[in-house]
Amino acid sequence: MDYLQIQGPTKLSGTVTISGAKNAALPLITLTLLAHNPVTLTNTPEVADIKTLLKLLENLGATQTLENHVLTLDTSSVHHTMANYDIVKTMRASILVLGPLLARFGHCEVSLPGGCAIGQRPIDLHLKALEQMGAIITIHAGYVHASAPQGLQGSHIVFDKITVTGTANIVMAAALAHGKTVLTNCAKEPEVVQLCEILRDSGIDIQGIGSSELTIIGTGGKTIDMVDFEIIPDRIEAGTYLCAAAITNSTVTLENVRHDHLNAVTAKLEQMGCRIDVTDTTMTLHPAKELKHVHIITQEYPAFPTDMQAQFLALAIFAQGTSIIEERLFENRFMHVSELQRLGADIMLNGHTATVSGGTPLFGADVMATDLRASSALVLAAMASEGTTNVHRIYHLDRGYENLEQKLRALGANIQRLKE
Ligand code: UD1
Numbered sequence: 001m002d003y004l005q006i007q008g009p010t011k012l013s014g015t016v017t018i019s020g021a022k023n024a025a026l027p028l029i030t031l032t033l034l035a036h037n038p039v040t041l042t043n044t045p046e047v048a049d050i051k052t053l054l055k056l057l058e059n060l061g062a063t064q065t066l067e068n069h070v071l072t073l074d075t076s077s078v079h080h081t082m083a084n085y086d087i088v089k090t091m092r093a094s095i096l097v098l099g100p101l102l103a104r105f106g107h108c109e110v111s112l113p114g115g116c117a118i119g120q121r122p123i124d125l126h127l128k129a130l131e132q133m134g135a136i137i138t139i140h141a142g143y144v145h146a147s148a149p150q151g152l153q154g155s156h157i158v159f160d161k162i163t164v165t166g167t168a169n170i171v172m173a174a175a176l177a178h179g180k181t182v183l184t185n186c187a188k189e190p191e192v193v194q195l196c197e198i199l200r201d202s203g204i205d206i207q208g209i210g211s212s213e214l215t216i217i218g219t220g221g222k223t224i225d226m227v228d229f230e231i232i233p234d235r236i237e238a239g240t241y242l243c244a245a246a247i248t249n250s251t252v253t254l255e256n257v258r259h260d261h262l263n264a265v266t267a268k269l270e271q272m273g274c275r276i277d278v279t280d281t282t283m284t285l286h287p288a289k290e291l292k293h294v295h296i297i298t299q300e301y302p303a304f305p306t307d308m309q310a311q312f313l314a315l316a317i318f319a320q321g322t323s324i325i326e327e328r329l330f331e332n333r334f335m336h337v338s339e340l341q342r343l344g345a346d347i348m349l350n351g352h353t354a355t356v357s358g359g360t361p362l363f364g365a366d367v368m369a370t371d372l373r374a375s376s377a378l379v380l381a382a383m384a385s386e387g388t389t390n391v392h393r394i395y396h397l398d399r400g401y402e403n404l405e406q407k408l409r410a411l412g413a414n415i416q417r418l419k420e
Contacts, residue, residue, distance in 0.1 A: 002398075004391040004405060006382035007414035008364060012250035014411050018238045018257045019045040019402040020069065020231035023307075024191040026093045027168040028231060029053050029073065031195060032062075033100035034176055035202075035226035038074040043231040043256075045069070048399045049091055056087045056094055060101075078104075085111040085142060091399075095123055096165055098146065099173035102135060104223065107147040112139065121330075125166045129157045133170075133177055151221045154179030162187050162212075162300045168195055175204050177218035184213050189301040190261045194232050202226045235261040236307045237401060238283070240376045242266070243311040244408065245285040246274050247318055247384045252411060253284040264304040268294055268312065272319060293321035293358055298328050310336045310377035317345045318384055319358040326353050336374035339367040343385050364389040369396045376401065383413055392420070 020043035029050070032039045044050065046069060054064055054071075061078040064071065081101050088094040088111035101108035113123065123144075127137050130146060134153040138145045154177050157170060167187040172195075174181035186192065188210060196209040202224050205217040238257045245252035246269055259266065259278040266276050266283075273288025294316055298306040306329040316323035317340065327333050334354055337347050342365045346357040364387035369375030375397040382389035391397075394417075397404055405415045 001392070001420045002394055002417050003420055004379065004394050005416050005418050006364070006379065006389045006391065008383050008385040008387065008389065010248055010383045010413045012245060012248050012252050012408070012411040012413060015253040015255055016241050016407050016411055017255045018233045018241070019043075021045070021191060021234040022047055022049055022400045023164070023189075023236070024194050025050055025231050026053055027096050027165070027172070027191065027195050028198065028229070029057065029071075030096040030100050031172055031198065032073045032226065033075050033078065033097065033104055034172060034224050036076055036223040037225055038072055039226045040228040041071040041073070041231055042229075043069055043233075044071040045231070045234065045402050047402050048395070049093065052087060052091045053094065056083055056097065059084065059087070060097070081105050081108040083108070083110040088113055092121060093165060095126065096169055098126060098144065099130070099169035102130065102146045102148055103152055103173045103176035106149055106151060110144045110146070112142055112144060123166070125159055125161060125163050126169050129159070129166070129170045130173060132157050133173060133181070152177035152218070154181040154218055156182040157184065159183070159185040164189050164192060167192050171195060171199070171214060171216065174216040174218055175199050175206075175224065176221055178220045179218060181216045181218065182213065183216070186212050186214050187300060188212060190232055190235065190258070198227065198229050199224075201229070232261070233257050235265075236305065236373070238262060239265045239305070239308045240311050240380070240401070242269060242276070242283065242285050243315050243380055244383065244411075246272065246287055246291065247315050247380050249287045251284065251286050253282055255282050257281060257283050259283050264302060265308055268296060268304065272315070291315070291319035291358070293319045293323040295324045297326045300329070306330060306333060307373050309333065310373045311380055313337070313347070313354060313356060314340065314377040314381040316356040316358055317347070317360070317362065317381065321358055323356040323358060324353060325356065328352065335370035336377045339370070339374070339378055340381055342367050343381055343389065345381070361386060363387055366390045366392065369393045372396050372400045376404075379404070379408070379415075383408075
């Protein structure tokens with residue numbers, strides 16, 4: 001197994017190019033299951049989660065090429081409808097094949113994703129919505145067996161809770177359903193917006209894009225002539241590099257970035273004393289003279305993203321005063337706290353709230369990555385700590401950050417990947 005060795009404290013400078021968004025690419029890859037033509041996706045991030053999903057599509061019978069971030073997918077040859085436990089257990093987002101497979105083939109069998117480090121993460125809302133669209137769903141031997149022999153029927157679905165992959169799954173199912181589907185209380189994340197825009201550009205009648213209510217007229221089972229497209233930049237990777245600049249007291253420029261997707265994140269960085277200059281495709285962070293404490297509440301987009309919570313918690317350790325970080329989306333998303341305490345951080349955890357007393361110096365230690373974003377928080381903290389930190393179990397990082405250590409090294413960090 002690989003680990004990262006980081007020598008701190010470090011100063012960064014220069015420019016980093018942000019990759020395509022993993023969380024946009026995942027549903028967009030499964031969207032191609034609705035197409036009858038080969039589709040080319042540019043700006044595809046080459047990270048482990050994408051390779052896992054491509055493996056799943058290959059198992060279903062799709063053909064593909066991925067070179068220099070250009071992915072071409074042809075799902076016309078798909079003939080299997082079963083998503084196996086072996087793949088689904090490694091990546092929950094595999095559940096995104098459920099809606100498209102059911103809509104296209106009238107049946108499918110998808111392994112239940114099971115537990116997850118950051119909380120329970122059920123898929124009940126996905127299943128309930130499909131049932132409302134006429135699907136017959138049974139759970140047997142760890143698999144969701146879904147069928148809709150007459151095809152899925154349009155319906156009015158009100159999500160009890162806002163769910164990102166749930167919205168994406170049902171939008172895809174509705175695109176091939178019979179008649180009109182109205183989805184209320186939808187996720188408004190940029191990744192969901194892009195999915196809807198591609199369907200619209202491919203000829204699907206879809207209204208309300210970017211709002212919490214979507215209306216979709218399905219094709220009645222007919223596959224789609226899908227357009228080629230470019231995946232939006234990864235706002236979470238971008239936010240992580242902004243935090244890397246802020247925590248190391250450095251000026252760093254991000255390229256290939258959409259600042260309008262990062263308003264909640266930049267607002268908090270500005271409150272902490274940083275300055276951010278933007279152009280259409282770049283963002284430059286100028287560090288705070290002295291980082292100020294912050295109050296963060298994670299919520300659905302456009303509010304502050306839970307996927308940036310761990311990185312800001314790391315940043316708050318280096319701010320003056322007491323910061324409050326409230327996690328509202330996942331019940332167990334503070335596992336990085338005990339690892340950050342190993343570096344010397346003063347953090348009190350009480351249920352969903354972390355209280356961070358800033359300004360205590362950190363010293364390098366061995367720490368363990370526990371999930372994708374928690375891992376990046378450890379890397380950030382390590383770059384601002386005195387001495388050597390070894391971050392173990394970095395396969396979590398590889399799931400979602402493309403070339404993290406190369407990108408940080410190019411900015412001047414003293415970081416290397418070693419074998420245990
Ligand atoms: C997506 C993102 C993930 C991000 C999360 C929240 C992808 C691939 N992953 O995950 O990075 O952290 O959004 O922004 O895009 N819930 C239910 N029942 C369901 C579905 C969800 O109770 O059927 C709950 C979840 O447990 C959680 C909340 O709803 O508490 C939000 O989850 P959801 O938006 O579905 O997260 P994901 O789509 O899995």
